[in-house]
Amino acid sequence: xxxxxxxxxxxxxxxxxxxxxxxxxxxxxxxxxxxxxxxxxxxxxxxxxxxxxxxxxxxxxxxxxxxxxxxxxxxxxxxxxxxxxxxxxxxxxxxxxxxxxxxxxxxxxxxxxxxxxxxxxxxxxxxxxxxxxxxxxxxxxxxxxxxxxxxxxxxxxxxxxxxxxxxxxxxxxxxxxxxxxxxxxxxxxxxxxxxxxxxxxxxxxxxxxxxxxxxxxxxxxxxxxxxxxxxxxxxxxxxxxxxxxxxxxxxxxxxxxxxxxxxxxxxxxxxxxxxxxxxxxxxxxxxxxxxxxxxxxxxxxxxxxxxxxxxxxxxxxxxxxxxxxxxxxxxxxxxxxxxxxxxxxxxxxxxxxxxxxxxxxxxxxxxxxxxxxxxxxxxxxxxxxxxxxxxxxxxxxxxxxxxxxxxxxxxxxxxxxxxxxxxxxxxxxxxxxxxxxxxxxxxxxxxxxxxxxxxxxxxxxxxxxxxxxxxxxxxxxxxxxxxxxxxxxxxxxxxxxxxxxxxxxxxxxxxxxxxxxxxxxxxxxxxxxxxxxxxxxxxxxxxxxxxxxxxxxxxxxxxxxxxxxxxx
Amino acid sequence: xxxxxxxxxxxxxxxxxxxxxxxxxxxxxxxxxxxxxxxxxxxxxxxxxxxxxxxxxxxxxxxxxxxxxxxxxxxxxxxxxxxxxxxxxxxxxxxxxxxxxxxxxxxxxxxxxxxxxxxxxxxxxxxxxxxxxxxxxxxxxxxxxxxxxxxxxxxxxxxxxxxxxxxxxxxxxxxxxxxxxxxxxxxxxxx
Numbered sequence: 001x002x003x004x005x006x007x008x009x010x011x012x013x014x015x016x017x018x019x020x021x022x023x024x025x026x027x028x029x030x031x032x033x034x035x036x037x038x039x040x041x042x043x044x045x046x047x048x049x050x051x052x053x054x055x056x057x058x059x060x061x062x063x064x065x066x067x068x069x070x071x072x073x074x075x076x077x078x079x080x081x082x083x084x085x086x087x088x089x090x091x092x093x094x095x096x097x098x099x100x101x102x103x104x105x106x107x108x109x110x111x112x113x114x115x116x117x118x119x120x121x122x123x124x125x126x127x128x129x130x131x132x133x134x135x136x137x138x139x140x141x142x143x144x145x146x147x148x149x150x151x152x153x154x155x156x157x158x159x160x161x162x163x164x165x166x167x168x169x170x171x172x173x174x175x176x177x178x179x180x181x182x183x184x185x186x187x188x189x190x191x192x193x194x195x196x197x198x199x200x201x202x203x204x205x206x207x208x209x210x211x212x213x214x215x216x217x218x219x220x221x222x223x224x225x226x227x228x229x230x231x232x233x234x235x236x237x238x239x240x241x242x243x244x245x246x247x248x249x250x251x252x253x254x255x256x257x258x259x260x261x262x263x264x265x266x267x268x269x270x271x272x273x274x275x276x277x278x279x280x281x282x283x284x285x286x287x288x289x290x291x292x293x294x295x296x297x298x299x300x301x302x303x304x305x306x307x308x309x310x311x312x313x314x315x316x317x318x319x320x321x322x323x324x325x326x327x328x329x330x331x332x333x334x335x336x337x338x339x340x341x342x343x344x345x346x347x348x349x350x351x352x353x354x355x356x357x358x359x360x361x362x363x364x365x366x367x368x369x370x371x372x373x374x375x376x377x378x379x380x381x382x383x384x385x386x387x388x389x390x391x392x393x394x395x396x397x398x399x400x401x402x403x404x405x406x407x408x409x410x411x412x413x414x415x416x417x418x419x420x421x422x423x424x425x426x427x428x429x430x431x432x433x434x435x436x437x438x439x440x441x442x443x444x445x446x447x448x449x450x451x452x453x454x455x456x457x458x459x460x461x462x463x464x465x466x467x468x469x470x471x472x473x474x475x476x477x478x479x480x481x482x483x484x485x486x487x488x489x490x491x492x493x494x495x496x497x498x499x500x501x502x503x504x505x506x507x508x509x510x511x512x513x514x515x516x517x518x519x520x521x522x523x524x525x526x527x528x529x530x531x532x533x534x535x536x537x538x539x540x541x542x543x544x545x546x547x548x549x550x551x552x553x554x555x556x557x558x559x560x561x562x563x564x565x566x567x568x
Numbered sequence: 569x570x571x572x573x574x575x576x577x578x579x580x581x582x583x584x585x586x587x588x589x590x591x592x593x594x595x596x597x598x599x600x601x602x603x604x605x606x607x608x609x610x611x612x613x614x615x616x617x618x619x620x621x622x623x624x625x626x627x628x629x630x631x632x633x634x635x636x637x638x639x640x641x642x643x644x645x646x647x648x649x650x651x652x653x654x655x656x657x658x659x660x661x662x663x664x665x666x667x668x669x670x671x672x673x674x675x676x677x678x679x680x681x682x683x684x685x686x687x688x689x690x691x692x693x694x695x696x697x698x699x700x701x702x703x704x705x706x707x708x709x710x711x712x713x714x715x716x717x718x719x720x721x722x723x724x725x726x727x728x729x730x731x732x733x734x735x736x737x738x739x740x741x742x743x744x745x746x747x748x749x750x751x752x753x754x755x756x757x758x759x
Contacts, residue, residue: 058738062727191746238738360750361746362749364741365743408621408624412626412759416628419754
């Protein structure tokens with residue numbers, strides 16, 4: 001870049017650079033730009049403008065050529081992403097296809113990605129549960145990973161800050177394991193879910209709870225959200241297409257347009273970050289190198305502060321690829337632990353059953369959330385022969401269906417007038433904490449390159465004995481609770497899915513107090529390069545059981561304010 | 569993919585009648601819209617008759633009236649694996665023979681009740697455990713299963729049903745978790 005003149009450098013210089021425009025990056029961008037910081041947001045994928053770029057959002061079922069199903073050809077070409085429940089005809093365009101970004105699986109790992117402005121915030125399940133100190137104190141209490149450098153009190157105000165702006169629907173449940181937040185009205189539980197709640201109370205007292213899962217949907221305070229151009233959730237349950245009402249939080253509907261409105265954001269799309277530039281003389285990061293996704297040409301951008309929010313594993317990839325004389329093994333990697341202690345959520349197990357009570361009732365309308373079991377296992381003390389525990393989803397449903405046994409006019413009448421009701425179907429799925437280990441890692445492959453000339457990421461992540469024991473316990477405990485509630489035809493399952501399909505991959509750039517055993521400090525700065533912040537899933541020291549997105553958003557907002565105070 | 573999409577669109581406009589010139593004039597042309605299948609216009613017509621038997625005309629249109637056979641063929645061509653496609657084709661091609669054996673006549677020549685009897689007989693086929701993969705009974709059973717499933721799906725998820733008969737709403741309304749079934753008085757649709 002020797003031929004760059006001074007003006008060109010000036011044009012390419014910002015106060016802050018945010019790598020990634022998804023859920024966490026957009027929060028960093030929103031906070032920075034709102035406070036006057038000239039910020040460049042770099043996104044490797046294409047732009048996706050709210051509403052305008054949701055091509056399927058208002059399509060009726062008959063308008064999909066295969067009524068939602070994907071063709072054999074697409075599934076054969078994309079065995080990895082095809083395993084994701086949301087990769088269907090209505091949202092396939094928001095997922096990365098297998099060939100677009102190859103990676104090396106030393107062990108099976110389903111890496112599900114969304115490369116576009118907004119990232120996976122268009123596709124997420126929108127579940128937002130707070131962590132408590134039962135979670136932050138986990139590694140210290142149970143002797144794994146390293147102690148988190150922060151506690152609930154550090155993050156609580158930022159949870160509130162994020163919840164208020166994003167819009168979170170939920171009930172104040174008063175549980176120490178799952179702190180209450182700034183909630184808009186909750187969606188109702190149905191009659192069988194409430195019955196089950198009562199049964200839990202009867203048999204387990206205050207030890208186990210099934211509550212309404214908190215979700216990032218607007219259910220009140222409508223004038224406030226109108227400022228963002230967002231409106232009440234219509235319960236369409238078509239969120240993965242992008243919501244024309246902005247009823248749920250996505251970067252596209254909320255934080256990105258908000259940042260844009262300040263006039264302080266520059267958005268550079270179709271730009272794959274190659275590495276972060278480290279200036280040996282200045283002893284700090286000075287910018288980033290990007291590869292234009294179309295021309296494949298390299299460009300440089302400069303800033304005082306850099307936020308890395310590329311989504312957990314790609315954040316690892318960028319840091320590993322940012323080598324210099326000072327950091328030959330990746331930026332900030334003095335400890336040698338960059339890419340290690342990767343963990344995820346164990347989603348392998350589930351249970352289904354039927355309930356023959358409350359048969360005079362059914363449900364109507366839609367609901368974008370369901371029931372939720374906050375973790376009860378090993379919560380206050382160690383109770384089992386495995387560490388930590390699991391949260392779980394829970395739902396009961398019942399609707400009318402048509403008898404399809406006949407043919408001819410009888411079949412036609414039945415189809416047009418579905419009047420059959422079976423028993424209630426009830427079910428739960430497990431969300432288990434996995435223990436971060438040095439042997440679960442990502443690294444750069446020495447030979448294989450991706451289509452942009454970047455080293456491919458090789459992934460070596462697996463379950464362990466703790467996970468197997470936890471699956472067994474989950475299935476036993478759920479079976480017991482289902483039996484106590486009088487549910488019948490109970491069926492347990494372990495689908496043996498590979499890690500990754502939970503889409504909760506975390507770690508590799510973990511936070512900690514000691515630079516020898518962690519990469520980031522309590523403010524999300526690289527210990528060795530304090531003007532580089534990592535606030536996405538890569539920063540997670542442990543995983544606990546909650547859906548992690550809310551925590552990333554709160555991290556990003558908190559770190560952005562730290563950066564403004566210290567580099568302003 | 570572009571060419572395929574173009575052919576597909578043309579096929580939808582013309583009802584699948586995009587023909588590839590064939591050198592062997594003794595054979596019927598193959599509809600190119602379904603490149604994984606060997607569908608002739610007469611097989612397409614037979615499938616239409618079967619769909620119209622499964623969901624016949626009454627106060628509202630039949631599956632045949634809204635050309636559900638084209639949807640069935642798109643689904644089998646695009647969303648069914650090679651083995652399933654083979655059974656489907658074998659069963660469809662052998663269905664006239666099945667009709668003659670089971671109903672005593674070519675399918676098209678039967679009246680509605682005769683056609684229904686043939687379709688019911690196909691659906692009722694029970695295969696002994698030692699059935700060979702190439703047994704025509706097996707193909708007939710698999711074919712009619714797919715034909716029925718896609719007829720039901722194609723009919724209920726058609727523009728006609730979802731706009732004129734049972735208008736579909738993308739907004740289902742607020743969630744109610746305890747609705748007494750006895751309070752529901754759905755308006756009966758007379759098929």
